[in-house]
Amino acid sequence: MRRALLAVPVLMSAAALAGCYSPTERAIGGGAIGGLGGAGIGAAVSGGSTTGTLAGAAIGAASGAAIGAATAPPPPPPPPPACAEWGWDDYGNRICVAYY
Numbered sequence: 001m002r003r004a005l006l007a008v009p010v011l012m013s014a015a016a017l018a019g020c021y022s023p024t025e026r027a028i029g030g031g032a033i034g035g036l037g038g039a040g041i042g043a044a045v046s047g048g049s050t051t052g053t054l055a056g057a058a059i060g061a062a063s064g065a066a067i068g069a070a071t072a073p074p075p076p077p078p079p080p081p082a083c084a085e086w087g088w089d090d091y092g093n094r095i096c097v098a099y100y
Contacts, residue, residue, distance in 0.1 A: 027069035034064015 038060015039053050046052020083096035 021073065023069040023072040026072045027065040030068020031061045031065035034067070035061030037064070 035057045039057035041060070042056015043049075043053040045056070081099040083098070084100045085096070085098035087095055087097040089095050
């Protein structure tokens with residue numbers, strides 16, 4: 001039961017990160033999720049000591065931020081250049097012959 005209760009906030013925050021696009025946004029979100037998860041794991045492993053909780057939070061936040069920034073999708077390609085002059089090819093198809 002306790003594992004299920006810990007999984008719910010992690011899955012909810014992962015769903016919220018689905019809309020993040022830039023590496024900075026992903027690093028911040030990953031650091032927050034990693035810090036919370038690391039604090040929970042550190043507290044569980046160390047028996048609830050403050051040192052273990054803070055160490056787990058620091059390690060989790062650092063690794064979450066690094067992984068979040070590294071997994072950001074590439075930016076979209078730039079739009080195609082605008083056509084300055086239209087012409088016709090040998091087959092009667094309209095083509096762009098000069099770009100801005």
